[in-house]
Amino acid sequence: MLQDQVVSTYHVTKLDERGGIELTQLTNDLYAKERFNMKDQDNAKKNAGEASVSLIENGMTVGLGTGSTVYWMMRKLGERVANGLEVQGIPSSRQTEAWANEFGVPLTDFSQVKELDLAIDGADEVDQQWQLIKGGGGALVREKIIAAAARKFVVIVDDSKTVTQLGAFPLPVEILPFGWEMTTARIVELGVTPVIRRNDANDIFVSDNSNYIVDCRFGSITDPKTLHQQLKQLTGVVDTGLFVDMSDKVIIGHPDRTETLSE
Numbered sequence: 339m340l341q342d343q344v345v346s347t348y349h350v351t352k353l354d355e356r357g358g359i360e361l362t363q364l365t366n367d368l369y370a371k372e373r374f375n376m377k378d379q380d381n382a383k384k385n386a387g388e389a390s391v392s393l394i395e396n397g398m399t400v401g402l403g404t405g406s407t408v409y410w411m412m413r414k415l416g417e418r419v420a421n422g423l424e425v426q427g428i429p430s431s432r433q434t435e436a437w438a439n440e441f442g443v444p445l446t447d448f449s450q451v452k453e454l455d456l457a458i459d460g461a462d463e464v465d466q467q468w469q470l471i472k473g474g475g476g477a478l479v480r481e482k483i484i485a486a487a488a489r490k491f492v493v494i495v496d497d498s499k500t501v502t503q504l505g506a507f508p509l510p511v512e513i514l515p516f517g518w519e520m521t522t523a524r525i526v527e528l529g530v531t532p533v534i535r536r537n538d539a540n541d542i543f544v545s546d547n548s549n550y551i552v553d554c555r556f557g558s559i560t561d562p563k564t565l566h567q568q569l570k571q572l573t574g575v576v577d578t579g580l581f582v583d584m585s586d587k588v589i590i591g592h593p594d595r596t597e598t599l600s601e
């Protein structure tokens with residue numbers, strides 16, 4: 339019950355911070371905050387998101403991530419498109435698709451495109467080897483398909499997301515709805531108590547892929563690759579929020595500047 343409450347609180351927090359799962363009033367809220375009272379973390383997200391747009395060149399096909407940091411990227415990208423930049427994007431969520439439409443970013447899909455020049459996405463945790471936990475916004479599967487299709491994967495985070503070891507953030511794992519109780523029981527055998535994700539109305543959260551997500555509070559993850567493989571091999575698991583050896587560049591936003599880590 340306590341864990342249920344924690345996850346539910348997290349969703350409320352994410353909704354407040356515009357990275358959550360039901361974001362219908364999002365952009366109006368954002369404009370208001372930007373005009374009147376942006377917090378340090380908002381500024382850090384904005385700095386990271388906007389900085390990443392300078393990596394997008396004319397003619398590129400770009401993977402578009404999900405979340406409140408990506409929002410700033412999308413908005414800036416829309417400005418560049420309005421000023422003549424020719425790009426097309428593939429969105430990782432319905433929310434990002436809606437932003438693309440709102441900001442005038444042309445979209446395509448994988449029936450038209452075999453590879454992406456670049457993908458840009460947020461993260462919930464980034465460690466010192468640039469391994470990630472993602473999926474706080476529930477878009478991890480599409481995000482991973484997009485990141486895997488990209489020649490370069492750029493991570494944009496505010497400075498609260500950097501960690502020495504992954505795992506304080508509960509690891510999202512997307513699972514099939516059929517037999518989700520059984521799949522969850524198999525995950526328990528890995529020494530964690532998965533919590534089924536719920537929305538604000540306390541209904542089970544359903545991803546854009548019509549699946550469920552369980553959040554797994556491991557505390558510390560010493561071997562992300564092995565843990566990912568252990569989870570992924572369980573029948574019923576679609577994918578995990580561990581993005582291992584995928585990042586090519588990390589842009590860390592601070593309230594007053596950005597810092598870029600690249601090879």
Ligand SMILES: O=C(CO)[C@H](O)[C@H](O)COP(=O)(O)O
Binds near residue numbers: 358405406473
């Ligand atoms: O993985 C994600 C969504 O599935 C997001 O990228 C992650 O949750 C970070 O979000 P935000 O930029 O709002 O902090």
